[in-house]
Amino acid sequence: DAKTTQPNSMESNEEEPVHLPCNHSTISGTDYIHWYRQLPSQGPEYVIHGLTSNVNNRMASLAIAEDRKSSTLILHRATLRDAAVYYCILTLGNAGNMLTFGGGTRLMVKP
Amino acid sequence: GAVVSQHPSWVICKSGTSVKIECRSLDFQATTMFWYRQFPKQSLMLMATSNEGSKATYEQGVEKDKFLINHASLTLSTLTVTSAHPEDSSFYICSARDPGQAEDTQYFGPGTRLTVL
Numbered sequence: 001d002a003k004t005t006q007p008n009s010m011e012s013n014e015e016e017p018v019h020l021p022c023n024h025s026t027i028s029g030t031d032y033i034h035w036y037r038q039l040p041s042q043g044p045e046y047v048i049h050g051l052t053s054n055v056n057n058r059m060a061s062l063a064i065a066e067d068r069k070s071s072t073l074i075l076h077r078a079t080l081r082d083a084a085v086y087y088c089i090l091t092l093g094n095a096g097n098m099l100t101f102g103g104g105t106r107l108m109v110k111p
Numbered sequence: 112g113a114v115v116s117q118h119p120s121w122v123i124c125k126s127g128t129s130v131k132i133e134c135r136s137l138d139f140q141a142t143t144m145f146w147y148r149q150f151p152k153q154s155l156m157l158m159a160t161s162n163e164g165s166k167a168t169y170e171q172g173v174e175k176d177k178f179l180i181n182h183a184s185l186t187l188s189t190l191t192v193t194s195a196h197p198e199d200s201s202f203y204i205c206s207a208r209d210p211g212q213a214e215d216t217q218y219f220g221p222g223t224r225l226t227v228l
Contacts, residue, residue: 042222043219103154
């Protein structure tokens with residue numbers, strides 16, 4: 001499986017944008033980039049995913065580098081409820097493909 | 112979005128007893144469900160892949176006779192921890208793929224916290 005590298009933790013101020021980086025230098029052409037987040041004592045929650053183009057949804061934006069070796073999850077306006085562990089995961093896009101969770105980035109949001 | 116439920120949300124049991132955890136996809140049919148385990152301050156570790164109507168596929172190091180998985184219908188998978196011991200205490204999380212949704216997107220249950228005394 002292609003591996004991802006994320007910072008262990010990041011801090012943000014409430015109502016400011018947050019950019020969460022992920023490096024995936026060994027990504028292959030068919031790997032999708034998925035982001036999930038896990039709030040304390042809860043199961044992970046799907047955030048966003050993409051292949052080559054930048055993606056936007058109601059939760060966040062995903063900016064993918066042109067060479068696809070890195071990506072950035074963007075929370076446009078952090079709230080206290082966004083404090084969570086954010087996981088960047090690569091998948092092959094095949095039916096039934098499993099997710100391999102790394103350490104993720106623990107985002108702390110200060111009021 | 113797709114919803115996955117788990118029951119119970121927490122359970123405390125005595126050492127040597129068996130515990131069953133249910134995972135249900137509420138608004139979609141899931142041919143594939145996954146079971147994860149998460150110890151405190153660690154990441155999720157995949158235990159097994161549960162396929163409807165067939166045997167589960169277990170990850171290396173996970174004892175299939177200890178962690179029994181049954182996926183009898185397209186909306187229900189169960190994990191039974193047999194003869195539980197204190198070292199089995201953990202946060203167990205299931206997920207399911209919605210075949211009608213995007214590539215490999217999985218929807219997770221809220222988790223079940225198991226404490227074995």
